[in-house]
Amino acid sequence: MLTERQLLILRAIIDDYIQTAQPVGSRTLSKRDDLSFSSATIRNDMADLEDLGLIEKPHTSAGRIPSEIGYRYYVDHLVETKIIDERETYHLGERLRASAQESEVLIRQAADLLSDLTNYTTVALGPNSQMNRLARIDLMPLDERRGVVLIVTDQGHVEHRTVVFESPMAPDLVEQTIRFLNDRLKGTPLGQLKFRIGEEVSNLRLAHQEQFEFMMQLIQSTVGVQHPASLYLGGKKNIFNQPEFQTLDTLRPFLEWIDEQERLTDWLESLPNREIYVSIGSENGIVALQNCSVITSDYTLDGQTFGTIAMIGPTRMDYRHGVQMMGQIIEALRRTKLEE
Amino acid sequence: MLTERQLLILRAIIDDYIQTAQPVGSRTLSKRDDLSFSSATIRNDMADLEDLGLIEKPHTSAGRIPSEIGYRYYVDHLVETKIIDERETYHLGERLRASAQESEVLIRQAADLLSDLTNYTTVALGPNSQMNRLARIDLMPLDERRGVVLIVTDQGHVEHRTVVFESPMAPDLVEQTIRFLNDRLKGTPLGQLKFRIGEEVSNLRLAHQEQFEFMMQLIQSTVGVQHPASLYLGGKKNIFNQPEFQTLDTLRPFLEWIDEQERLTDWLESLPNREIYVSIGSENGIVALQNCSVITSDYTLDGQTFGTIAMIGPTRMDYRHGVQMMGQIIEALRRTKLEE
DNA sequence: ATTAGCACTCATATTTACTGAGTGCTAATC
């Protein structure tokens, strides 16, 4: 169990290190106003903290830096979560609202905003359209053999794909098909669309059966394409200002990792479903993020569950401020109404 | 005027430097099979080439490196452009065709392919939709006050935007409006759409005039949004393997520049309209590309003018190979038919 | 015109010594 003073010292070391990125020595600490002990006393406590694995030294004659365990302790015990500053939240809400009623634009803005506030990199995952329900499907002919399949969901999300038919489309057949699809499939979650179309088709015989089936098959293959959820990156540049990323060895893996959209999406989707979750250094299990910490949170927009937002900084990140800003942003998003 | 031998030496220096990224000395050159002169002779010629500004030395006791003027000379006189290897082009065409009939996917693939072939970074600008002509416009209601404006062009390109009305939409008014818009505007280039709608509206009075005008205004503001042409980046990672980008000072400006989508688009659009164009170092007038050269080309797809593709490498890039691959790719694209 | 020879230059690597911020331990002090 930590004594009051040890706690004070641990906190001071981490706060100091977060600011300076330099190992913190006992003499530096003893000069602080809130630590009126001699450097020797502090050294003794530091030795204890090191025995507990909370801090460590890069080499014999250096000061101490927090270990991952130390950060963990700091985050769990010394950072107060979820203090919503009403005025601030309102202010952020205003900045978001100013932008758009289009949810995708809004998410992008939120990601940018969060990275501006913290100077870390942010990643936001938009809603997974697989959960959206079909509002309408349509096939717009471009010329006699090409057309665009349009799928609009209840959330205003649009997917489209160009299709090419073997032979010229018969206008009445197209109309018939589309009406049929709309009648039967309205309200179907996009994820089930492909399956449902197959189901419906087998239930039915029509006049131009052969052409009809071909068309259905085409549409079916089209809607089956898994469109990845939209992904937004904010403040990628910020990484360049972090002292721990001033060498290629550290910078390169990070940049390569963050540019890999697909992997990034998978990662965000695999995160535990919580309000605000902090994952420190090796905890997040990604080699490229060994020296990073991540603050993630699911967010809701206009009341509905929506997606995930993550903030990525060095392990030496300002957890207090980061957690607070993340809280404000998701609160601001929750309160944002999509319609004016 | 350069002597035969000087030409040989210049070529050798550049070829060598392109490979090794190290200054080339006279002794190294004299050991080459194609240069059977003593190092002293070569030194004399090198001095002449330096007087002409074609090569330079980083410092007194180093070998020579090509100057920008040297590269320019090399590109203009020593690189044979446009040698299409039929088999190779066919092969590339196959690799592209395998991917899709969707033009946007195809362009992305072409960018990736080109960067794979050369190990440089590529940027491809898709067609500017402003030139596309309206095939159909539609408004799909989501609920009584929200709807999605859909714009489909003759090229199968789709734009959409969610709009929110002040009051519930009257179905017949919507239908009337949309029919009106389609009748009058089919075939209008997207870029002129906003203006044309305003024009049409002022020509017309309708029953529910007030609501109608409001709706039109909304649609007008929607179609007026300048959607940037689609931009694809290939092989961004490749830069990490270039020896001249192993320090943050050189790497950072490049990465920051290449991540700025909007600026990148403007730049590509501003490039001179040619088949294959090489721009060396400071020639391209962009600070972040001081140490880079760019091979650009407009490309056509399925016969139609389409967009621009660019390949970015260090000034010390393999111009011969780069130009050749660029030629192959745009040729392969030209021959690609969009429909199966 | 070409080449051998040589003095000279200068980036780079290696060695060496020095500095100073930090530690751990011990003995004195509160």
Added chain:
DNA sequence: GATTAGCACTCAGTAAATATGAGTGCTAAT
């Protein structure tokens, strides 16, 4: 018993001192 002063020790980082060697330009011989 807890705190602190004192001191020997460690070690990264810097700076100066010293090779090393790849390259040059010039001159005189071929």
